[in-house]
Amino acid sequence: MSLLTTPSPRWFTIAAQRPFLTDLARGLIDALGLDALSEATILLPNRRAARALSEALLVASGRLAILPPAMRPLGDLEAGEPPFEPGELALDLPPAISPARRRFELAGLIAPHLCQLGREASAVSALDLADALAAFLDACQIEEAALDLDVAALVEGDLARHWSLTAEVLDIALTAWPARLAELGLMDLTQRRVALIRALARRWRERPPQGVLIAAGSTGSTKATADLLGAIAAAPRGMVVLPGLDQLLADKAWAEVGDQHPQGALRRLLVQAGIARGDVRPWPGSAEAIDSSPWRRRLISEALTPADRTADWLEVIEAIRAPKAPRGDPIAAGLAGLSLVPAAGEDAAATLAALILRQALEVPGRTAALVTPDAAMARRVQAQLSRWAVSADSSVGLPLAASGAGVLASLIARATAEGFDPVTLLAIAKHPLTRLRPDGREAFERRLRGPSPGDFATLKARLSGPGLWLAERLEQALAIAAAPFNAGPASAADAARALAQCLEALAREGEGRREPSLPPLGGGPAKPGGGSEAWAGAAGEGVAGVIASLLNETAALPPLTAKGFADLLAGLLERETVREGAASHPRLKILGVLEARLTSADVTILAGLEEGVWPQAAPLDPFLSRPLRERLGLPSPERRIGLSAHDFAQGACAPEVVLLTTARRGGAPTVESRWLWRLRTLVRGAGLELPGRPDILALARALDAPLADPPPALRTARRPSPTPPTAVRPRELPVTDIEKWVRDPYAIYARRILKLRRLDPPGAPIEARARGIAIHRAFERLAGIELDALDETVIEDQILQALREEGLPRAAMARETALAASLACWTLAFERVRRDGARLHVEQQGRMVIPAAGGDFTLTARADRFEEREGGVDILDFKTGRIPKRAQVVAGFSPQLTLTGAIVMAGGFACLGQAEPRQLLYVRLRGGRRAGDEPPMEPGSALAAQALAGLERRIEAFDDPGAGYLARRAPERVDDVGDYDLLARTWEWLVIGDAEEAE
Secondary structure (H helix, E strand, O other): OOOOOOOOOOEEEEOOOOOHHHHHHHHHHHHHHHHHHHHOEEEEOOHHHHHHHHHHHHHHOOOOOOOOOEEEEOOOOOOOOOOOOOHHHHOOOOOEOOHHHHHHHHHHHHHHHOOOOOOOOOHHHHHHHHHHHHHHHHHHHHOOOOOOOOOHHHOOOOOOHHHHHHHHHHHHHHHHHHHHHHHHOOEOHHHHHHHHHHHHHHHHHHOOOOOOEEEEOOOOOOHHHHHHHHHHHHOOOEEEEEEOOOOOOOHHHHHOOOOOOOOHHHHHHHHHHOOOHHHOEEOOOOOOOOOOHHHHHHHHHHHOOOHHHOOOHHHHHHHHHOOOEOOEOHHHHHHOOEEEEEEOOHHHHHHHHHHHHHHHOOOOOOOEEEEOOOHHHHHHHHHHHHHHOOOEEEOOOEEHHHOHHHHHHHHHHHHHHHOOOHHHHHHHHOOOOOOOOHHHHHHHHHHHEEOOOOOHHHHHHOOOHHHHHHHHHHHHHHHHHHHHHOOOOEOHHHHHHHHHHHHHHHHOOOHHHOOOOOOOOOOOOOOOOOOHHHHOHHHHHHHHHHHHHHHHHOOOOOOEOHHHHHHHHHHHHHHOEEOOOOOOEEEEEEEOOOOOOOOOOOEEEEEOOEOOOOOOOOOOOOOOOHHHHHHOOOOOOOHHHHHHHHHHHHHHOOOOEEEEEEOEEOOEEOOEOHHHHHHHHHHHHOOOOOOOOHHHHHHHHHHOOOOOOOOHHHOOOOOOOOOOOHHHOOOEEEHHHHHHHHHOHHHHHHHHHOOOOOOOOEOOOOHHHHHHHHHHHHHHHHHOOOHHHOOHHHHHHHHHHHHHHOOOOHHHHHHHHHHHHHHHHHHHHHHHHHOOOOEEEEEEEEEEEEOOOOOOEEEEEEEEEEEEEOOEEEEEEEEOOOOOOHHHHHOOOOOHHHHHHHHHHOOOOOOOOOOOEEEEEEEEEOOOOOOEEOOEEOOHHHHHHHHHHHHHHHHHHHOOOOOOOOOOOOOOOOOOOOOOOOOOOHHHHHHHOOHHHHO
C-alpha cells in the first residue's frame, strides 16, 4: 500500500535507534519520487533540522540534482516567516512586541513592587523578576489559560504569606500588562504565535491542503501545536512522523507515563489527538537493521519506565532473556556499542570528549557529535580540540560579554561607575579595539603601577609625550560616558548613547597616529568609517543590538546610577550569545540538547550526565507555588525534565554512544544523572556492568604524561642554581637580605646580580605597606616624647596622623581608628615598662666589615630602636606582620636581629660604640584583642656571635665559583610566593618535576 493511499489520519513514528532524518528522507523519496518531491511541504522543529534534512535528501537521492520540498521550521521563527503568517491570517492580529522591549516594559511594571517582595530596588532585580513574570505569561499563553483571572483570590490561608504577597503583585501585573500592550498596539509573541497556529489549524481542518503536507520530528508539546499536528494528519495527503514513540513499553506502564517520563509529551499529544498508541505505524523508510539497536531501545525503555513499574525488573529481565537471540544474551547485545566513561573533573571530561571526537576522524567518512546542555563543557572541548588544529561545528558560541566589543563596553561602564581605577583604565588603554597611541601605553602603564594616583590630574602630572596624550584622550572619552550621571541618576537610553559615543571615540580609526592637537570627542559628525571597528563582526553587531535595545526599548525603566547601568549592561551582555563564523571540520559537531534533536552521527557522546546539569533542576518560580500553578492549570516544573529525558533516550539509542560523567564540578562532588543511575541498576540486575572505554582513559593519561627520555626542548625544568662569576657576586648586603640569602639564594641572584625588580600591579593596595611605614614613623616620633607627656590620646593621635600621611584610603582608616585605640592602650603600658632606666636610640644606621678570602664583605643594618642600659643594649624591631619564632632565629633562618647584635658588638653603630647585646625583641603591633606582642630572646650576645659565625661560613661557601644560588632552598612555607618564582619556573620543578632530585 502506498504511503499516501493509507487511510487518514496518518500517524507514523521512527524508532529511537534509527537515524531520524536519514530514514525520513529515504521514505519520502520512495513514496513521492524525485520528481514530485518539490511539491511537498515539510514542517520540522527548527532550522538546523531543516538544513540537515536537505543534506539527507541529497544523500538518499544518490547526490542527484533535485528540487527539494518546501521545509519550514515550527520553532525559532523570524517575524513574518511562513507557514504561520500565511497572508490574511495575520491581518487581524497586532504586531508582536520585541523580546527586548517586552522585558524592559515588564521590568518597569514590576519595579515599584520590589521592596514589597524583599528585593533590592535596582534595574537588575527588576529585570530578574521580569524574566520570571515573562515565563509565567508564556506558560499561561502556551497552555491558553485565561489571563483575566483573579490570582490573589486563589491564595488561601494555608499558603505562606510570601505567596500571598507575590500573588498580589502578579495580579496587578496581569491587570496592567494587557492594558499596556493595548496602549502600545502590540501583543505578546507567544500569544500571537499560538493564535496563528490555531488559525492555521482551523483553516487546514476546514479547507485541507491538497498537496503533500508532512510534520516530522515534533512532539507537539503545546496544545496549539498538537491541534495543528492533528489537522495535518487528517489532511488528504497529510501525515505526522513522530520521533521515537516507544511501542515496546507495556500498556500498564504507558498508562502511568507522567511529566518526567521521556514519553510524556508524546502521550499527551496522542491523547489530545484521540489516537491510540497502537494506531501509530512504523515509518516505511525505517526498516530495522539486523544489529544490536532494537535491544538497545528495549534496554533504554525499561530503564526509564515509570517508577511504579520498576518493582518487577527482575521479571522483565527474565522475559527479555527468555526468547534468547541466536547471537546470545539480548541485554548484552543491547549494551554493544554503549559505554560509560567517568572523569574526575571538568577538564578531564573535556579531554576525554575531545579524544573520542579526534579518534573518530581516523576512520574515513566517520562522523561524531558531542551533545551536552553544558555550554562551558562545550567550550572546553573546543579548546582541547585545538591542540590538534581541529575545530568542530558548534552551536554553543560565546557569551557576548566575553567578546572583544563586549569586554570593552563593560570596561567603559565599569570605569564610569568606579571612577579612577588603574586596573580598569589600563585594560581599556590596552584593549585591541582601542586606538589610542600604542607608543604611549608603556609610560601610561608604568605610572599606573603601584599605589593609585587617585585621579587623572595627578596621573597627567607624572606623564609627558605620548603617555600624556593617551591619558588626555582617555580622560576625554570616559568623560563622555560619565556625562549623563554628572547630575545624578540618568535614563538607560542616555547612558547607552553616551556609552556608544565613548566606544566610538576609543575605537576611531586613525586616532592612534594623530598628533596632540585633539578634535572634539562626542560632538559633531564622525569621520566616514569612524568608530567602525567597534561594531565590526558578529560581536560588534551583538553589542550594537544591545545598545540599540537600551536606546529604544527602556522608556519604562526608572533612572539608573552609574553602577546600576554597569550592572544592567553586564547582565544584558551575559545573556546574549555570539557565534563567530569560522572554518570547522565537516564530520564533527558540538551541539546543545535542543540543537541535537533529530541529528545523528556514527559516534555520539552524551556529556554532562549529572543531576542539575542533565537533567537541569526544576526551575524555582518566584511568583507561583506548586499549588497555585496547579490551580491556574499550568504545567508542573517537571514537564521540561520529561522533554530532556526524551532527548537523552533518543541519543542513548544511537548505534555507538559514550556516556560521559564528571565526578566533581567546581570542586564539589556531583550526583550522576537519574537516568544513568537507573540504567546502571537495571544492567546490574542482569548480572552485567555498563561497558567502559579503557582505551580512551589510557590515551587521556598518556596525552600529557612526560616522556621517559624527552628531548631537551620538552624536558621539565630543573631547580635553578646559577653559578655567576665571583666578581659579580654581591659583597655588601643588609641584614634583611641575609634571611632571603638563607631561604632563597636565587632571589638574591635575581635582585642583586641580574638587577631585576618586580613591578607593582596596577593600583596596588597600599594598606599593608603603608601601615607598616606609618607605624614605624609613629613609634619613632613617640620615642621623642617624654614619658610624662604620653597618654593614650597622644599615642592614638600620633598613629592616626602617620596613617593619614601615608595616604590610607578612607575605608581603611575606619578600621585603623578602632585598631589604633587598642594599640594605644597597649603601647602606653609597653613604654612605661621599657623606658624604665633606658636611653633610647631610634632609626640608627650601622655597618661592619667581615674579612673573607674572596674580599671584604660589608654587612649593613637599620635598627628600629636601641634601649641602652647599664650592662648592655636591648635591640627592638617593630613589625606589623608575622614575627619569627625563637627556633627560626636560633637555627639561623631569621638572622635580622642577631646580625644587628653582631654589628653592635663590633661597634658598627656610632650612637653606641662597642656594646653588649642583652635582649633581642621582635615587637608585633597589630591592634585588636591582642594589640601587641614582644617575646624577648636572650642572651643576645651569644645569639649574635652564633649568627655571625654562620654568616662567615656562608660568605666563604659562596666565594667558591661552583656554589650555586639555589631556588627556594629552605622556604618557610611551601605555598610562599616569591617575586622571582616565574623566572625560576618554580611550578615546573616543584609540582610537575621532582624537587628532591633537583636538590
